[in-house]
Amino acid sequence: MKELSLYILDIVNNSTRANATAVEIIVHENEENDRLYININDNGSGIPATELVKVCDPYYTSRKTRKVGMGIPLLRMSAEACEGVLSISSEVGTGTQLHVSYQLSHIDRPAMGDIAGVLYLLTTTCDNCEFNYIHHTSAGEFLYNSREVKEMMEGLPLQHPEVMKEIKRYIRDGLQQIKARS
Amino acid sequence: MNRINSLADLRKIKDDLQAKIHLREKSLEPEKLVQIKVGMATSGIASGAKEVMSFLIEELEKRNIEAVVTQTGDLGYCFAEPTIEVTLPGQQAVVFGSVDTRKADEIIEKYIKNGEMIDGILPTNFEII
DSSP states (O other), X not given: OOBHHHHHHHHHHHHHHTTOSEEEEEEEEETTTTEEEEEEEEOSSOOOHHHHTTTTOTTOXXXXXXXXXXXXXXXXXXXXXXXOEEEEEEETTTEEEEEEEEETTOTTOOBOOOHHHHHHHHHHHOSSOEEXXXXXXXXXXXXXXXXXXXXXXXXXXXXXXXXXXXXXXXXXXXXXXXXXXX | OOEEOOHHHHHHHHHHHHHHSOOOOOOSOGGGSEEEEEEOSHHHHHTTXXXXXXXXXXXXXXXXXXXXXXXXXXXXXXXXXXXXXXXXTTSOOEEEOSOOHHHXXXXXXXXIHHXXXXXXXXXXXXXXX
């Protein structure tokens, strides 16, 4: 995938498929030690230990509709190409934590991409799941909480183009204020 | 630390939006609306499903078509992503493959508006009972 935001969308979709009701996405740009950390934690059904060892295998999937599962293997490959690592821990009934890191300045590191578009999509399409997005940089941190935004926009159709434009603009402004990398 | 969580900005905009948006009464029975599901699994995302979904949301509203756009997993047509499933009221679902924004435009104009069949329909292997 071309952008890290798309990987985030993909991984969060795993969480919602595991019936998570709360997902936390933390992006941390650490310039001092030149690392980019992305953590995605959910309270979904969790992955049993016997399956957990297989999630990085592209020929493993919990789906019945096809035989391959590329989401996590692709993200791991992309991280490992940039001096990074991916790790997952999970407990059945409690949730799953995915942790991935990159060398921030690595020439092959994919761009963050359209975070605003991804957060907007997640806000409008996940009915039973709320998520919290936190983005840290040396200039500050930006918080986005889907429940707050939905409550805020109460009575307005989230799928209206004007509402979409404003929510995306709000996220882009926030990220710009903390000088988040593109 | 500089914390940015300026919902107040959004709140200000909300009043403007409320004035601007002419609220249409959405029909309460979803089976009377056009339903679109965009395949958003890894293969869909990697081939541009996010852009297609934003495009559909924006254009359907602009063109005054009452529709529900949601995301779904994939249907096993990874070779033809992005795929979208369109269900017109009272009709069988139809799955279109390799949908970019141009194709999506064609689907809205020809299939959704006029019920005209167009290229790119995938033979689905399931029956809806």
